[in-house]
Amino acid sequence: MTSHIASYYAATANPFPLRNSLEGSIETDVCVIGAGYTGLSTALHLSERGYRVVVLEAAKVGWGASGRNGGQIVNGYSRDLENIAWRYGNAAAKALGAMSLEGGDIIRERIEKYGIACDYRPTNVFAAFNAKQLRELAHVRDHWAGFGHDGLELLDREGLRRQVKADCYVGGLIDHRGGHIHPLNLALGEAAAVESLGGRIFEQSPVIGVRTEGGKAVVATATGEVRATFAVACGNAYLNGVIPFLEDKVMPVSTQVVTTEVLGEATIRDLFPTLTAVEDANYVLDYYRPTADHRILFGGGIVYGGDEPADIEARLRPHFAKVFPALRNVRFDYLWSGNFALTLTRIPHLGRIGNNLYFAHGCSGHGVTSTHLAGRLIAEAIDGDATRFDAFANLPYVPFPGGRALRVPLTVLGAWWYGLRDRLGI
Template sequence: MINHAASYYAATANSSVPRASLTGSVEADVCVIGAGYTGLSTALHLAECGYKVVVLEAAKIGWGASGRNGGQIVNGYSRDLKNIEWRYGKASAQALGAMSLEGAEIIRGRIKTYNIACDYRPTNVIAAFTGKQLRELEHMSAHWASRGHDGLEMLDKEGLRKHVKADCYAGGLIDHHGGHIHPLNLALGEADAIQSLGGQIFEQSTVTGVKTEGGKAVVTTAHGEVRAPVAVACGNAYLNGVIPFLTDKVMPVSTQIVATEVLGESTIRELFPTLTAVEDANYVLDYYRPTADHRLLFGGGIVYGGAEPADIEARLRPNLAKVFPSLGNVRFDYLWSGNFALTLTRIPHFGRIGSNIYFAHGCSGHGVTSTHLAGRLIAEAIHGDATRFDAFATLPYYPFPGGRALRVPLTVAGAWWYGLRDRLGV
């Protein structure tokens, strides 16, 4: 049996009854591969429309990035709208920009509709170390505002300190439409919602093959199969080659997180007066936030290719101490790692294989919101209106250069260059 990583989230998860694994043959309207956010969002939207949905999960609900990420509800994409417009043109930027706040709205709607207890709190902040980064945030804020995002507010150094008491920043940008949550509990709540509408979820059911036979998608596991007119592949960084066409379109990248000992409400309120989540503006960024039980959750550090570093504490403690020197020796109660999927363009990759197999992956570090949007767009396409799905699916996507052998060193070289620029402030 594959269990959750030994994370803070797993230790504080809402109680959940294990789901059975798939045995035998099952018929459905749609078979969804993966019980992370993309799969759960797709299945829930479809179940609300009356579809008979079956979800197959290789491990447990939210086992991958959806259950072990930083928990930050960050609007937009891993590339800002100005970059999207430069790369794809005004029409694409307008289409993607019009959907850029939707993922967060979906999450808040799910929490309210299905009474999901996942410690939701509003707002998130991007913090700038340098004047250059602050000017970049000003340009980004103006561009987003021109696309209808009315929740952004620039902060000078003292303005930022009203949200996070850290002296290392020059200022920042707060998003009043952002927020943060306990990500695993959100996933578990969405899974319960799917089942309340008649959907089926099978855990410990690794998919071994996907094919089209007699006009139907046939999705097989070690002990069973699902036959459905439509299948949706939502394995993201953990699809593990089961659909070869997708393998070279994304690269798994690991990120690391620690959760401190309980610091107490007074300490947390001193450090985070508004209890916001924070990420910095570096290319290889750190992100952190207070938890509901008054810990500091701090994440960062990436390993291209998805390997887990030997010493998570050594990677993250110096960065944490830079932001909060008073916590330089704080005890870490939980340390864990997990993979997200990176595309070459850093824009989520949506598409179809043939006429009846949909996929969405590669949110490139902005997955909490983008996955929820993806689920709605896939459901719309299956229900007969692919207009918004195709705004993503028709964008050009490319495999990583150099194939599997060279994609990691080439990406590392690029990241090293941008990381050097961050350190030099240029």
């Protein structure tokens, strides 16, 4: 039996039921592959609309990125709206911009409606190491204002220190519509909400194939199958070759996270006066936040291709010490790694295969919010209105150049270039 990895989140998870694996053949309206945020959001939106939904999960609810991430509610996408306008045109930027705050709103709605205990706290901060990054954040604020986002506030050095006591930054940008949560507990709460509406979730049920038969989508596991009017693939970085068409559209990328020993409320309140979450403005960025039990959760250090580094502590300790030099020798109680899916464009990839198989993946590091939006859009499309879904699905998505053999070295080369610019401040 596959369990959650040994993370801080697993150690502090709310109680959850043991769920059966799929045995035999069943029929339903929609079969969702994957019980992470995309799958759970899709299932919950459809269940609220009266659809019969079955979710198949290879391991446990929230086993992948949804239960391992930094827990930050970061609005928007991995590419800013100005970049989207340049690449796809103003109409696409307007359509995506109109939805760019929706994922965070959905999370807050779910927490409120279903009483999900996941340590939600408001706001997150983007921290600039140099004047160039601060100018870029000011530009982001101004550009987002054109799309109705009036919750962004530029911070000078002292303003930033009122959010986080770190001397390595020159200022930053606070998003009053951001926030942070215990991500695994959010997933567990959403799964319980799906089941409260009649949805069925089967764990330890890895999908081995999807086919069309008699106009139905047939989703097969080793011990059973689900026959559905529609199927939705939500495996993201962990789909593992189930749908070959999607294989070269994303690349798995690992990120690492550590959590300190308990530091005490006084220390945390001194370092994080507003208890906000923070991420820096580097291309390969670090992110961190206080936890409900007065630790610091700190992440970063990506590896293209999805491999886990041999020594997570050695990779993250210097970054942690740069931000919190007085805590450079603090004990790390939890260390783990996990994969997210990256697209070449850094824009989430949504689409259809045939008439009844939908998919969504590749949130490229902005998955906490984008996955919740994707679930709503898929539900709208299945229910007959694909207007907003097609705003994403109609974008041109291209595979990584060079196929599997070259996608990692080419991406590493690009990341090295942008990382060099960060270090030089240009």
